[in-house]
Amino acid sequence: MESTASNEVVRDVQQNGLCTGCGACVNLCPYFRNHRGKTIRLFECDRTWGRCYAYCPRTEVNLTNLRKKLFQADDLTMELGAFKGLYMTQAGDETVRNAAQHGGTVTALMKLALAEGIIDSAVVAGDNDQQVACPEQVDGPDQVGSYSKSKFILPPTVGKLNEALKGKAEKIGVVAVPCQAQAMAKMRVNPGPSDAGNMSKLKLVVGLFCGWAFDGSKLRELLGKELGNTAITGMDIPPSRHKCMEVSTENGMVCLPMHEIQTCVADGCGYCIDMTCEFSDISVGAARSPEGWDVDKEWNQVIVRSALGQTLMDLARDRGILNFKEVPSGNLEKLQNASMKKKRSCLAYLAEKSGREDDFIFLSSEDPLIRRIRGLE
Known part of the structure; x- marks a missing residue:
């Protein structure tokens, strides 16, 4: 039987330039750690199966199967994943907007989820004075605002989640970028035996649009x-x-x-197929409109993907937590086109790396989604 454990993570992912530093392999065992933004293995391991390999977003995955197991079939789209609606929003509280990146939607949603008991703990991105991104766990809505600025450097967020799942929190929310959200999707669908009892604690994923991040x-x-x-x-x-x-x-x-x-830009980012954080309940990006950057930087565009995401969005509207305005004509089509450009670029880079036009390394060429992106179905 082929081994799928830490040796293969090092060989197939890290040494192959695919690692994103998401942290999915961190805090599972003593071997993998994150140091100043880099994931490193401290010791060799003789296991033939490991959660580090199973959860990594850069090991074998069938995206169609993952989508179907986590979202309603009627909501699935080729371009954007699960899609219930597109919104333009900003935090209703001016203090939140002023302290946050762009419209402050992510901060407002996480504060609301904590205040309403939808979650009782949140894993968010922080940084230190050396410009090193560090994930943090917070337990109250008043703490969220301290972590509201975009970092553009990926912290090992999933590693912090692995730690949180072993703790006292029962309902955890995570702010994640696409590679991190995909790792959590793999964890949810196929948890290791020692994690199966804890994965139900992961209640909410708020995603961030991401074209790339920095090394x-x-x-x-x-x-x-x-x-x-x-x-x-x-x-x-x-x-x-x-x-x-x-x-x-x-x-x-x-x-x-x-x-x-x-x-x-981090080396692993070119091999990401997801721009809009498809494996989240709600995903949030910077707004784009004919009004221009001076206006747009005060707003976000938001995709609702799941029933929980819709519940949270509706609650934010009812409570005045978010302000809403009409989505400009053509925005959805532009977002779909940008997402497809990212997907096709990813496949091209993977084919170039493998040396074969139909070998996408960790993405199956027989996956119906991959075939549709390639125009074969």
């Missing part, structure tokens, strides 16, 4: 070269036509050219 060490090097020791208070990436990343510092705003910033 933390590369970004720190670039920021150090450009800004020296100047304290950074925030970062944002306007629409592509602006061709820059905005870095807020103690001395004001600095715009770094996108061609420099793109040299810092």
Whole structure:
């Protein structure tokens, strides 16, 4: 029988340049750890089956099967995954908006879920003063606002969830990017024997749209070269036509050219097939509209995917937790097109890496979704 454990994670994922640092293999056993944004294995392992391999988003997966087991069949779409509706929202509380990235929708939803008892604990992304992304677990709505800025560097969020699942919390919510959400989907559908009793604790996944994230060490090097020791208070990436990343510092705003910033993108991001965090209950991204960036940066676009996601969205509307406005004509089509561009790009990169046009390494060429993306069905 072919071994599927930590040796294969190292060989097939890490050494193959596919690792995203999601943390799915962290805090399962003493062997895998995260150090300054990198997942490392401390010791060799002689197991022939491991949760590290089973949960990794870059090991073999049939996305069609995963979708069908987690979402209503009538909601499934090729372009965006499960889809119940697209919304334009912002936090109703101006204080939340001012402290958060863009419209503050994610912060508002997580605060509401905690306040209403939908969840009793949340795993969110934080960072330290060395620009290292660190996941944190919070237990009260008042704590969420401290973690509301986008990091653009992936923390090992799923590793923090693995830790939280062993704790006292009974209803856990997670803010995740696509690779992390896919790992959690694999955990839910096929938990290891020691995890089966705890996986029901994972109640809510709020996803973030993500085209790519930074390699933390590369970004720190670039920021150090450009800004020296100047304290950074925030970062944002306007629409592509602006061709820059905005870095807020103690001395004001600095715009770094996108061609420099793109040299810092994490290697594993090109092999991601999901832009809109399809394996979440609700997923949230920056708004796009004809009104332009000055208006859009105060709003989010939101996809509702599950019954729980719809319940939370409806509650946010009823309670005035979120403000809503009409989705501009054409936005859904633009989002679908951008998502399909990401999917096709992923398949092209994987085929290039494998050296065969029909070998996508961890994505099955016989998966009906993959065949549809390729135009074969």
